[in-house]
Amino acid sequence: MTHKDFDLWLTSYKGAWESRDPQAAALLFTEDAHYYETPFSAPFSNRDDIYNYWSNIPRNQKNIHFTYQILAMESNVGIARWQTSFERMPSLKTVALDGILQATFDATGLCQLFEEWWHRLEGI
Numbered sequence: 001m002t003h004k005d006f007d008l009w010l011t012s013y014k015g016a017w018e019s020r021d022p023q024a025a026a027l028l029f030t031e032d033a034h035y036y037e038t039p040f041s042a043p044f045s046n047r048d049d050i051y052n053y054w055s056n057i058p059r060n061q062k063n064i065h066f067t068y069q070i071l072a073m074e075s076n077v078g079i080a081r082w083q084t085s086f087e088r089m090p091s092l093k094t095v096a097l098d099g100i101l102q103a104t105f106d107a108t109g110l111c112q113l114f115e116e117w118w119h120r121l122e123g124i
Helices: 003-018 022-026 047-054
Strands: 029-036 061-074 077-088 093-105 111-122
Touching: 003 022, 003 061, 003 077, 003 093, 022 047, 029 047
Parallel strands: 029 111
Antiparallel strands: 061 077, 077 093, 093 111
16 A cells, blocks of 8 residues: 555545545445444444445535645555544534545555544534
């Protein structure tokens, strides 16, 4: 996995989130991927679980804007800082998220371990 490969993966992740497409998001992960939304929650432990998690986005978020900066890429592990803003539905209050993600990839470029740490500012 190269820096460019990680950038392309993050661009696809961005596209899936901004277009509110749970299928596109799920297809970025291996069938047996582990996805940690927070360090203290149990992971989503397969592609179907990840799809179900992302299926809430079209119902709960709109006007999504995602940006990222790659901080490191070594072997098959990438680390990036990301920021997202969106309107929460149905209140239409703006939410801002700022986080770090670490993604471990298999030989085909799919993510098999996804860990993130983030903070939320709501109602801005």
